[in-house]
Amino acid sequence: MLNAEEYGITQANVEEMKKSTNPDILRILGMEAETKIGTDLGLTNDWVVNIVKAVGNYGESFERNVGQGSALKIARGINALWAKGGLQYAPPIR
Secondary structure (H helix, E strand, C coil), X not given: CHHHHHXXXXXXXXXXXXXXXXXXXXXXXXXXXXXXXXXXXXXCCCHHHHHHHHHCCHHHHHHHHCCCCCCCCCCCHHHCEHHHCXXXXXXXXX
């Protein structure tokens, strides 16, 4: 979910992102022919697509459940991506 947020993959655009020319995005979404990450984990290769379709990327889920879109209205703060001043970092999917 963090990797999806970092690459701008959302519930609204996940299907469109499957057509990306960025090899990192294609790898995350399981669209790269030689990628077997999903099957190596006992999942389908489109496991990330299924997660993002169901609940969104990390940012979408955070905002909806505890962030500005919720009754709690908690700011992202240190829960933001590392590139946006927070501590959230996910190693690349390889």
